[in-house]
Amino acid sequence: MAAIRYFVSDPASSIAFYECLGFEVEESWGPAFSILAHGDLKLWLSGPGTSAAQPMPDGRKPEPGGWNRIVITVEDLPTLISVLEKGGAKFRNQMIGGPGGSQIFLDDPDGNPIELFQPRS
Numbered sequence: 288m289a290a291i292r293y294f295v296s297d298p299a300s301s302i303a304f305y306e307c308l309g310f311e312v313e314e315s316w317g318p319a320f321s322i323l324a325h326g327d328l329k330l331w332l333s334g335p336g337t338s339a340a341q342p343m344p345d346g347r348k349p350e351p352g353g354w355n356r357i358v359i360t361v362e363d364l365p366t367l368i369s370v371l372e373k374g375g376a377k378f379r380n381q382m383i384g385g386p387g388g389s390q391i392f393l394d395d396p397d398g399n400p401i402e403l404f405q406p407r408s
Contacts, residue, residue, distance in 0.1 A: 290322070290329035293399040294351045298334040300396050305330065307374065308359060308401070325359065351397030364389050364405035 295301040298321055302312060310323040310330060319336035322329055333339045333349075342348045361367050364382060368391060372378075379392035379400065388406040395401060 290331050291357055292331040292333055292339060293395065293397070294340060294349050295332050295334055295395070295397045295399070296351065297396065298332050301332050304376075304395050305332075307371070328357065330357065351399050352394075353398075354400055356392070356400040356402050358402040358404050360404050360406065362405065364391065364403055367403060 293301075298319060302321055302323065305323050305325075306312075308325070310325045313322045313324045313329070315321040317336070319334035321332045323332065324330070340349050368378075368382060371393065377394045379394065382389055382391045386407075388404060390402055390404045393401050393403065
């Protein structure tokens with residue numbers, strides 16, 4: 288099994304956000320950690336109280352954000368963008384097209400990036 292872990296400041300609001308993208312909660316271990324699923328993808332949401340959020344021996348602290356991202360394939364990207372915009376989602380760019388399809392980057396509530404991708408038909 289493989290999973291992606293995102294660090295979040297408020298797991299409850301992150302769960303609500305990801306549910307809008309088609310994720311379902313598989314497990315929750317208290318208010319600080321949940322496992323969400325979208326098909327075969329497992330997304331671990333780690334809040335401030337989790338062991339994974341503890342500082343490293345050199346003092347660095349895991350935190351939300353960055354550019355590594357999950358990619359979610361969607362059927363109707365323009366419609367989903369409209370729904371997410373109405374909900375206050377923050378996008379990093381406008382929808383762009385390439386040889387394989389169209390994509391856009393948005394941030395979850397903690398700045399973790401997500402790529403929404405619609406394959407060329």
